[in-house]
Amino acid sequence: MNISYESVAVSSRIRLARNFKDYPFPDKLLESPHAREQAVEIVRLITEELQTLEKFDLYDVGTLTEDRAAYLVERNLISRDLVRHSAISAALITPDESISVMINEEDHIREQYFMRGYDLNKAYERITGIDDVIAECVPFAFDAEFGYLTACPTNLGTGMRASVMMFLPAVSRRGLMKQIVSELSRLGLTVRGASGEGSGAEGALFQISNEVTLGLSETEILTAVDNAVKIIVQFELRERERMKAEEGLALRDKVMRAYGILSNCCIIGMKEFMERFADLKLGVTLGYLSSEKQAEELLFAIDDHITAMRPANINRLHSRMLSEAEQNAYRAEQTGKFLRRTEIIV
Amino acid sequence: MLCSQCGKNQAQPYKRWMQEGERTVYLCPECYRLLYGGEKEDFIASYLDSAKNVPRACPACGTTLEEFRRTGLLGCADCYSAFREALIPTVQVIQGRVRHTGKDPVRALEDERRELEDELKDAQKRGDKFMEQRIRYRLSVINRFISGGDE
Numbered sequence: 308m309n310i311s312y313e314s315v316a317v318s319s320r321i322r323l324a325r326n327f328k329d330y331p332f333p334d335k336l337l338e339s340p341h342a343r344e345q346a347v348e349i350v351r352l353i354t355e356e357l358q359t360l361e362k363f364d365l366y367d368v369g370t371l372t373e374d375r376a377a378y379l380v381e382r383n384l385i386s387r388d389l390v391r392h393s394a395i396s397a398a399l400i401t402p403d404e405s406i407s408v409m410i411n412e413e414d415h416i417r418e419q420y421f422m423r424g425y426d427l428n429k430a431y432e433r434i435t436g437i438d439d440v441i442a443e444c445v446p447f448a449f450d451a452e453f454g455y456l457t458a459c460p461t462n463l464g465t466g467m468r469a470s471v472m473m474f475l476p477a478v479s480r481r482g483l484m485k486q487i488v489s490e491l492s493r494l495g496l497t498v499r500g501a502s503g504e505g506s507g508a509e510g511a512l513f514q515i516s517n518e519v520t521l522g523l524s525e526t527e528i529l530t531a532v533d534n535a536v537k538i539i540v541q542f543e544l545r546e547r548e549r550m551k552a553e554e555g556l557a558l559r560d561k562v563m564r565a566y567g568i569l570s571n572c573c574i575i576g577m578k579e580f581m582e583r584f585a586d587l588k589l590g591v592t593l594g595y596l597s598s599e600k601q602a603e604e605l606l607f608a609i610d611d612h613i614t615a616m617r618p619a620n621i622n623r624l625h626s627r628m629l630s631e632a633e634q635n636a637y638r639a640e641q642t643g644k645f646l647r648r649t650e651i652i653v
Numbered sequence: 654m655l656c657s658q659c660g661k662n663q664a665q666p667y668k669r670w671m672q673e674g675e676r677t678v679y680l681c682p683e684c685y686r687l688l689y690g691g692e693k694e695d696f697i698a699s700y701l702d703s704a705k706n707v708p709r710a711c712p713a714c715g716t717t718l719e720e721f722r723r724t725g726l727l728g729c730a731d732c733y734s735a736f737r738e739a740l741i742p743t744v745q746v747i748q749g750r751v752r753h754t755g756k757d758p759v760r761a762l763e764d765e766r767r768e769l770e771d772e773l774k775d776a777q778k779r780g781d782k783f784m785e786q787r788i789r790y791r792l793s794v795i796n797r798f799i800s801g802g803d804e
Binding site: 326328330331332334335413435438439442443446447448449450451452453454455456458459460461463464465467495519520521522523524525527528 | 757
């Protein structure tokens with residue numbers, strides 16, 4: 308895997324949806340007077356089994372503060388649906404945040420493996436191992452025709468969503484996303500904004516994933532997503548080179564302005580922060596900016612900083628709810644420090 | 654292709670479940686809405702309505718097809734058996750196919766059982782009692798599941 312590849316396909320995630328045979332699906336379970344007891348029983352069974360494998364931290368969503376839940380949502384470790392089901396939901400998360408098992412989201416189990424960089428096969432290997440262990444605790448709802456049964460028929464069959472986060476500043480800036488979206492839909496794949504369904508394309512980040520989950524094996528789904536990712540990577544890299552050749556100085560100016568603003572601003576809101584960092588990251592991938600670190604390492608460090616500067620992440624650092632103005636000031640201050648620390652050479 | 658109704662706008666293929674079976678109609682979204690009163694939801698509803706011999710509610714959890722139409726969610730695993738006839742065309746539209754070809758929980762466990770049996774032999778050969786005990790425990794869990802668990 309080389310740097311130019313990972314500067315486009317930035318992270319990989321596999322999610323499996325599962326349900327247990329003898330319990331109503333979560334939305335129905337909520338209506339039952341014994342919902343809480345049944346949920347506690349499910350959580351206990353899974354926790355005991357998973358903790359024999361590795362260390363997982365257990366989060367009872369019902370007892371999480373609003374801000375703590377928002378923090379986990381921002382880090383993509385739990386979903387808004389899980390929070391909506393807080394009366395019966397829980398999450399098991401490894402300390403390195405690579406594995407998250409959500410209990411009683413839309414389905415009884417949503418297990419996901421997340422990794423930096425691009426390796427869907429490795430991600431699948433890891434999560435299918437976790438899946439086998441959970442399968443031994445309580446029998447899964449499975450049907451020879453429909454496969455793994457899920458609350459919504461859009462997840463039937465494999466219950467698998469393989470998604471790759473792609474940084475596509477050149478393709479999106481040059482108005483070529485439409486073309487990609489229509490090609491992908493023809494292949495049974497879909498494009499979403501960075502934070503999943505319904506989200507906009509913040510920071511030129513797009514999530515490519517399979518739409519179809521039934522009638523294809525896991526390997527076929529992984530291959531379909533992999534083929535699409537490879538084509539999009541080539542497309543983006545080609546457009547970056549074109550953009551560099553055609554826009555030359557204007558593009559460099561945009562990158563340097565982003566660097567200047569991020570280094571020196573005193574107040575910055577999330578929207579501008581994301582836009583400027585998208586320009587800055589593009590500058591790193593085009594070789595306008597470099598540091599002592601490898602470009603790949605620098606991009607990862609930037610992504611970590613971006614996550615840490617999201618509202619609930621900032622609140623967590625302060626152990627209190629900051630106002631938006633306070634957050635914007637703190638974000639600006641920390642970003643200046645971060646950029647000085649990374650010793651970027653312009 | 655142009656819309657078969659207005660002849661002006663670009664058409665999209667829509668599958669409709671009619672009395673004589675499945676038909677594809679080529680309409681623009683606007684005419685589709687005028688003719689059938691909406692897009693995705695009514696589209697799925699037309700499939701659900703065409704099913705016969707389907708119980709009013711799932712005998713296990715009480716979910717009705719009406720609820721499914723409203724929320725897009727089924728209530729439990731038994732809903733799939735109860736509403737199978739209505740769901741097959743719906744799933745066909747959403748997924749394009751109705752035959753699972755991926756991972757199977759029992760088959761996956763049988764594979765693991767074979768691997769563990771090999772590992773057990775190795776552990777016995779090495780005289781590794783601790784490992785042997787751990788593998789035997791895993792095997793007992795898997796065997797219990799395979800023999801008593803799934804349908």
